Amino acid sequence: MTRVVSYAVRVEFGDCDPAGIVWFPNFFRWIDAASRHFFIACGVPPWAETTQTLGVIGTPLVDTHAKFVKTATYGDALQIDTSIAEWRGKSFVQRYRVLRGDDLLMACEEVRIFAGRRDDGSLFAHAIPPSIRALCE
Template sequence: MTPATNSKHRTRNSKLRMFTTTRRVEFGDTDMAGIMHFSQFFRFMEVAETDFLRARGLSVSWRRDGVKWGFPRVSAACDFKTPARFEDVLTIAVTVEKIGTKSVSYRHDITNQHGAAVAVGRITSVFCRSLGPDHIESVDIPPDVRAKLEGPAA
């Protein structure tokens, strides 16, 4: 995946943020029909979510005070509109649809370089801590993390 530019702006009718990132469809992202394989859309959405978090000084996984924290996904879906092909440049617009007590729900609007809708995906991640390899539990999103999710990019 080749990253291009990142930007951000306010969503209409919402205090929550939209973030955009651009990715090029590489040859290895395509299938025998020459179109982007459906599974790659989930990878592109994950990378866009990670870019969104990094732009806010967060990550999908980090250590603090000897505890591992993160946002594992609990739900993912994607509706496909138009095929994406090798060398297409896709813009993934990530919108935070909801920040709950323990979870964050994202919408991913994916368009090609011509502005055509390629796919619409959704991911829900839950804030968790891990105290060991066999112990992961969901916890409330702390105020400092919530402020970064709701605020502008760093």
């Protein structure tokens, strides 16, 4: 069974455009926060610690696909359900469902990597750390 972690968001006035609906980039900001919250809930240490122990500085996004189904507005209580849909060699697919009650507002899948930093400052994709995968399954 796939682990699902929920992250709560309250839509604020400033999250909305002049029409009173959530400006779409805010959904991506919230699912990025839900991504990190997923790892915290699974017991993965903060990135500052994994940088020292595993050489993993974080999980940058390399691809995203989203479908917006319904709008949200000021005062709405949203729930973002996050799971890992697929583990790959050096990347993984994280799945999000943004809900208001039982209503699906947005569905999104992102491909992310566990990134490390070379001595020259450039980033590279680590093989999926077995310790992190074990915590998240």
